[in-house]
Amino acid sequence: MKTLLLPLSGDPHKALLTLRESHPEAREIETLARDELERLWVGARLRSVRRKAPDLFVIATERLTWQQGRDLLLLFGALAGARKSIIVDAHGGICEEARAETLLRAPARLAREAVLSATAIIGARRQLQRLEREAARCCLFETAEASVELPRSIDRKGACPGETDGAMSAPRVLYLRTMPGAATQVGGAATHTVGVINALIGCGARLFVLSNDPIPGLDPTRLALEVIEPEPYGLTRALFDLRNALLFTRRAPDRLKGATFDLIYQRYSRFNWTGVEVSLRTGRPLFLEYNGSEVWIGRHWDRTGLRDLLARCERLNLAAAARIFVVSEVEKRNLVRAGLPEEKIIVNPNGVDVQTFRPGVGGDRARAELGIDPDEILVGFTGTFGPWHGVTTLAEAIASVPREARIRFLLIGTGRLRGEVERRVREAGASDRVMFVGPVPHEHVPRLLDACEILVSPHVPLADGSEFFGSPTKLFEYMAMGKAIIASRLGQIAEALTDGETALLVPPGDVRALREAILELARAPELRARLGAAARRVAIERHTWEENARRILRAYFDLMRSSAESGGEERSCVMNALGDWSEPNGAAT
Known part of the structure; x- marks a missing residue:
C-alpha cells in the first residue's frame, strides 16, 4: 500500500511507529519534503501529490491538539486521491478518515470553522479596544508607537538564598506560558522556560505556572501547575493561535481563583494578552519576556495573517509591561527605536544548567x-x-x-x-x-x-x-x-x-x-x-540560569523600592471573583 508521509513537526520516526502499529500494511512509505511542498501554490501542491497516487496520505505532527487546520489537511489528502488520510503525532495520537467520509463532511466542517474564526476575530477586536482604553486610563499606553514591526529575537531567572534585599523576600510569581505548538516541548524555547522556572524556585520564589501544555522537566512538588488545553480549530495558524489565546484568557480566572501572587511573568506569544488582563485586574506588575517581534516573524518567516491584530496585541503587551526582558542588546535597541522607554527594558541573555550540562555524563x-x-x-x-x-x-x-x-x-x-x-x-x-x-x-x-x-x-x-x-x-x-x-x-x-x-x-x-x-x-x-x-x-x-533569575528578581525589588519611594500603595492580590474579566470573550466558546 503506497503511503506518503508529510512531516510537519515533532519526531516523524515516533509518528511512523504509531502508524505501523495501526496500519501494518503501510510498507511502501515515501517522505515529502515540507519546504519543497510549501514553495508551491495550493493547486500545484495538490497536483504534485496526486501524481504520486497515494493510498494513504499521512501527516506527522508533534501533538494532535496543537495542529491547526486539521480539517483542511484531511481534505487535502482526500482531494489528492488518497483512500485514507491520517494525522499521527509523536505521542501515540492518531486521527484518520476515509476519503468518502472526509468529502461528505467537508462543507459542514468548513462552515463551522468559518463561523468560529469570524467570531474569534470580532471578539479579539472588541477585547483589544477595551484593553487599550483601560491601559490608557492607567497611564500604561503612552509610550509605544501606533504600529510596531521590530526585527525579532529568539528565546531567561531573582535574589538567590543569601541575596535577599532588606526586609523583602523573594516574590510569589504567576508564570504564564501561552504558546501551544511545535518546539514547545523540546528545543530552545522549552529549555528557556524550564531554566527560568527552576532557577526562580532555586532563588526562593514561589511559582504558580499557568500553561496551555504540559512542561517536561519541572518538579510538580516544587510548584503549582495548571494546564489550559488548546482546541484544534482554526483553518490557519493565525486563526488557531488567536482563538486559543482568547480561550486561554477566558479560562484563566477559574484556574487562578484563590491563587496569591506578587508578580506576573509572561513569556510573550502571538495574540495573547492574558498577562495584561491579570495586571489590570490585580494591580500586580507585568514582567514580559519578549523574545522578539511576532509581527516581524509573521512578515518574514511564517507569513502570518491577521497582522493588524498581531501588531495591536504586541503594542499592548509592550506598553502594559512594567519591565520587558530581552535576550540581547540588539533587541533592546530595536524596542528603544520603536518608542519604548529604555529604563524599562532589561537585557537578560539565555543561560545553562552547568550541573546538567557538563563533561563526563555518558x-x-x-x-x-x-x-x-x-x-x-x-x-x-x-x-x-x-x-x-x-x-x-x-x-x-x-x-x-x-x-x-x-x-x-x-x-x-x-x-x-x-x-x-x-x-x-x-x-x-x-x-x-x-x-x-x-x-x-x-x-x-x-x-x-x-x-x-x-x-x-x-x-x-x-x-x-x-x-x-x-x-x-x-x-x-x-x-x-x-x-x-x-x-x-x-x-x-x-x-x-x-x-x-x-x-x-x-x-x-x-x-x-x-x-x-x-x-x-x-x-x-x-x-x-x-x-x-x-x-x-x-x-x-x-551564563547560568541562576544569573538570569537574579536579574528578574533584582528588577522586581528595584521596582518595589521605586514604587515605595514614590508613595505607591501595595495592593493585595487574591484571585477570586473576576466575573467581568471574561465577559467580552463570549466569542471563544
Whole structure:
C-alpha cells in the first residue's frame, strides 16, 4: 500500500511507529519534503501529490491538539486521491478518515470553522479596544508607537538564598506560558522556560505556572501547575493561535481563583494578552519576556495573517509591561527605536544548567550505542532546522569534508529545513557519515553532546538584513559541556565567545571556513581541550540560569523600592471573583 508521509513537526520516526502499529500494511512509505511542498501554490501542491497516487496520505505532527487546520489537511489528502488520510503525532495520537467520509463532511466542517474564526476575530477586536482604553486610563499606553514591526529575537531567572534585599523576600510569581505548538516541548524555547522556572524556585520564589501544555522537566512538588488545553480549530495558524489565546484568557480566572501572587511573568506569544488582563485586574506588575517581534516573524518567516491584530496585541503587551526582558542588546535597541522607554527594558541573555550540562555524563556509552569508532571524530549539532540556524551551510560543509578525514556528524533536532539538509547530504554521497537522531528529550541531550569532540553553531544573518538578535540556548549548553566549539562570528555569539580562546569563530555562511575549522580541530586534540575548558569556565562565571533569575528578581525589588519611594500603595492580590474579566470573550466558546 503506497503511503506518503508529510512531516510537519515533532519526531516523524515516533509518528511512523504509531502508524505501523495501526496500519501494518503501510510498507511502501515515501517522505515529502515540507519546504519543497510549501514553495508551491495550493493547486500545484495538490497536483504534485496526486501524481504520486497515494493510498494513504499521512501527516506527522508533534501533538494532535496543537495542529491547526486539521480539517483542511484531511481534505487535502482526500482531494489528492488518497483512500485514507491520517494525522499521527509523536505521542501515540492518531486521527484518520476515509476519503468518502472526509468529502461528505467537508462543507459542514468548513462552515463551522468559518463561523468560529469570524467570531474569534470580532471578539479579539472588541477585547483589544477595551484593553487599550483601560491601559490608557492607567497611564500604561503612552509610550509605544501606533504600529510596531521590530526585527525579532529568539528565546531567561531573582535574589538567590543569601541575596535577599532588606526586609523583602523573594516574590510569589504567576508564570504564564501561552504558546501551544511545535518546539514547545523540546528545543530552545522549552529549555528557556524550564531554566527560568527552576532557577526562580532555586532563588526562593514561589511559582504558580499557568500553561496551555504540559512542561517536561519541572518538579510538580516544587510548584503549582495548571494546564489550559488548546482546541484544534482554526483553518490557519493565525486563526488557531488567536482563538486559543482568547480561550486561554477566558479560562484563566477559574484556574487562578484563590491563587496569591506578587508578580506576573509572561513569556510573550502571538495574540495573547492574558498577562495584561491579570495586571489590570490585580494591580500586580507585568514582567514580559519578549523574545522578539511576532509581527516581524509573521512578515518574514511564517507569513502570518491577521497582522493588524498581531501588531495591536504586541503594542499592548509592550506598553502594559512594567519591565520587558530581552535576550540581547540588539533587541533592546530595536524596542528603544520603536518608542519604548529604555529604563524599562532589561537585557537578560539565555543561560545553562552547568550541573546538567557538563563533561563526563555518558558520552562514552553514547558513542558505543551510536557505533562511533574510537579513532573517529564526532561533530555535533543540536537545534531547530530553521532559517537562521545555518543548517544548509552545515550540510554543504559536511558534503565537502574529505572522506579520509574519519569525521562523522551527529545532528539533533528537526524543523522546516531538515528535509533539505537530508537531501543535500544524500546527493553528496555523505549519508553514511551523518546521523539524524531527530528531536530528543532535553534530559538526553547532554550525553549526546558529551559523545562529541566538536560542537558547531553555524548561524547565518537574517535574510531581510536585520541585525542578528538571537541568544542561542545551545551555545551556552555547548560551552558548559567543555567541548571545542565552532560558531559564527555574529551578534551575541561573537560577544559570548572569543576566537582562539573559547572557540573558533568563522564568517557566517562561509562553507569553506566552516569546513577548515572542523578539519583543524579534528587534527588538534590539545587545542580542543584548551578551548573546551576555557568555554566551560566562562559559562560557569557568566551564563547560568541562576544569573538570569537574579536579574528578574533584582528588577522586581528595584521596582518595589521605586514604587515605595514614590508613595505607591501595595495592593493585595487574591484571585477570586473576576466575573467581568471574561465577559467580552463570549466569542471563544
